[in-house]
Amino acid sequence: MAKPSLDFWFDFASTYSYPAAMRIASLAETSGIAVRWRPFMLGPIFKAQGWATSPFNLYPAKGRNMWRDLERVCAALDLPFNRPDPFPQNSLLAARAALVALADNWGESYCRAIYRAEFGEGRNIEKPEAIGEILNSLGQDADAVLEQAQSTNIKSQLREQTDEAQRLGLFGSPSFVTAGGELFWGNDRLEAALDWARR
Amino acid sequence: MAKPSLDFWFDFASTYSYPAAMRIASLAETSGIAVRWRPFMLGPIFKAQGWATSPFNLYPAKGRNMWRDLERVCAALDLPFNRPDPFPQNSLLAARAALVALADNWGESYCRAIYRAEFGEGRNIEKPEAIGEILNSLGQDADAVLEQAQSTNIKSQLREQTDEAQRLGLFGSPSFVTAGGELFWGNDRLEAALDWARR
Numbered sequence: 157m158a159k160p161s162l163d164f165w166f167d168f169a170s171t172y173s174y175p176a177a178m179r180i181a182s183l184a185e186t187s188g189i190a191v192r193w194r195p196f197m198l199g200p201i202f203k204a205q206g207w208a209t210s211p212f213n214l215y216p217a218k219g220r221n222m223w224r225d226l227e228r229v230c231a232a233l234d235l236p237f238n239r240p241d242p243f244p245q246n247s248l249l250a251a252r253a254a255l256v257a258l259a260d261n262w263g264e265s266y267c268r269a270i271y272r273a274e275f276g277e278g279r280n281i282e283k284p285e286a287i288g289e290i291l292n293s294l295g296q297d298a299d300a301v302l303e304q305a306q307s308t309n310i311k312s313q314l315r316e317q318t319d320e321a322q323r324l325g326l327f328g329s330p331s332f333v334t335a336g337g338e339l340f341w342g343n344d345r346l347e348a349a350l351d352w353a354r355r
Numbered sequence: 356m357a358k359p360s361l362d363f364w365f366d367f368a369s370t371y372s373y374p375a376a377m378r379i380a381s382l383a384e385t386s387g388i389a390v391r392w393r394p395f396m397l398g399p400i401f402k403a404q405g406w407a408t409s410p411f412n413l414y415p416a417k418g419r420n421m422w423r424d425l426e427r428v429c430a431a432l433d434l435p436f437n438r439p440d441p442f443p444q445n446s447l448l449a450a451r452a453a454l455v456a457l458a459d460n461w462g463e464s465y466c467r468a469i470y471r472a473e474f475g476e477g478r479n480i481e482k483p484e485a486i487g488e489i490l491n492s493l494g495q496d497a498d499a500v501l502e503q504a505q506s507t508n509i510k511s512q513l514r515e516q517t518d519e520a521q522r523l524g525l526f527g528s529p530s531f532v533t534a535g536g537e538l539f540w541g542n543d544r545l546e547a548a549l550d551w552a553r554r
Contacts, residue, residue: 217525
């Protein structure tokens with residue numbers, strides 16, 4: 157019988173997706189769940205509800221609490237944490253490269269490396285050079301991957317995936333969706349989503 | 356030595372404050388923490404950041420997820436759940452009566468009874484009659500409590516408490532603040548807040 161599966165929807169600009177991305181593989185393995193990593197762009201979804209930037213910037217009290225809370229969450233998980241500047245970062249190229257990577261067998265390592273650079277080390281992950289460095293560190297041919305990431309095919313794949321996220325009613329990252337369509341939002345719901353997927 | 360303490364800030368209109376209110380007493384007892392129950396009004400705080408109603412109404416996808424998630428959270432805790440209509444409810448009188456109750460020794464029971472009626476049974480908790488019924492069920496003199504709840508003293512006490520919440524940077528309910536000023540937001544952070552208070 158096939159393993160039960162869970163879709164892990166994430167935007168590289170999203171703060172709480174960092175601990176989720178670092179935790180999901182080992183938790184899913186323990187639970188016997190197959191995880192599909194699905195990058196998407198939150199920007200168009202935020203824009204559709206009238207937000208021009210992250211709600212953490214629009215609502216300063218919420219933002220202050222988020223940074224402090226994320227710091228505590230990472231400390232509890234023994235994850236390095238450094239606040240990136242600017243925030244949010246433009247995650248478009250990183251997401252396109254993720255689609256290239258995830259079609260191969262090093263996709264999850266790439267996604268974790270992007271999140272670790274961004275929120276663990278506070279590095280910028282917007283520019284081709286920054287992503288190229290990470291690709292090199294994974295033993296990949298950075299130029300080739302970046303070229304493929306900018307192909308029409310990959311661009312429209314990411315657009316379709318973002319449309320699908322919107323159709324599913326996703327409004328934040330990380331989100332987890334079971335095969336039966338049950339939606340869970342937030343790093344705090346990762347365990348509950350895996351439990352649900354196993355039922 | 357005095358017990359370490361934690362302030363529990365809540366608005367009766369807030370959905371996730373229901374499970375928090377039902378859980379906090381026993382968790383705090385186990386942790387050896389003294390909890391101060393502090394009702395406040397979220398409305399003025401939301402208004403100050405441009406929201407005329409609950410963000411769960413302003414952002415439908417967020418709202419749909421919240422109701423479903425709250426249902427799952429309550430099921431996991433074996434708490435009854437019924438969605439109240441209208442939402443959010445006007446919690447002003449309930450909060451004023453809470454200040455009367457909390458000055459006496461039946462305050463926590465009253466707060467739990469309001470939350471249980473509202474989110475456990477889906478009952479309206481806006482009107483004096485509705486609150487009076489709950490007061491009666493607690494063996495209190497409903498008329499006397501409601502009269503005191505409408506006194507100038509109690510009205511300004513609630514206003515001051517809401518001002519204090521705003522000064523503390525609170526932006527949602529439930530919130531937990533330690534004696535050292537560490538802020539935790541959300542039912543999901545209750546355990547972390549208690550741990551922090553004990554350090």
